[in-house]
Amino acid sequence: GQSLEQPSEVTAVEGAIVQINCTYQTSGFYGLSWYQQHDGGAPTFLSYNALDGLEETGRFSSFLSRSDSYGYLLLQELQMKDSASYFCAVREGSGNTPLVFGKGTRLSVIA
């Protein structure tokens, strides 16, 4: 079967750095994606890793280790608006195969 494990909740202070981990067990692997979803909103794409290493996009970075079936999302200089749910997602095949999502991590940024 397929499974993606993320912490259910994380709390961090405004201005700090937070890391959200994701471990996956899937039948195939064609990349790890991260999505952000604010309450009542749609998931929005943040980042994608197909190869091992770190990808940086502004305050957000994402890391992948395929040998460890592990990745993380790093959020720097946290802002109150970063309070949201964050989902890791894996594509198990190439082309038009669907994304499989984790259950999400609810991030609360406090003053």
Next chain:
Amino acid sequence: DAGVTQSPTHLIKTRGQQVTLRCSPISGHKSVSWYQQVLGQGPQFIFQYYEKEERGRGNFPDRFSARQFPNYSSELNVNALLLGDSALYLCASSLARQNYGYTFGSGTRLTVV
């Protein structure tokens, strides 16, 4: 350009009824995927369509069906509604063979009473 549009935004139905949800993908996107998101959980894959053909189906009962039209818009139908079908139904569009970046619509919030 308009993003992914879904209609209606909210819907209340009674158990046993049928519902049709609609989705228009981003212009130029030929792939549409449907997801169900129960409160506090991640999106669960229901269907994927590409070029009007079903390309994938998740672990949902036959009460769930979908189709894609020549203009790449899509409908999701759910028959014989159960209380457990209450959820946010999300539509996502993507370019062909794109491996990562789905664009989601804002969803349809379905409540079954």
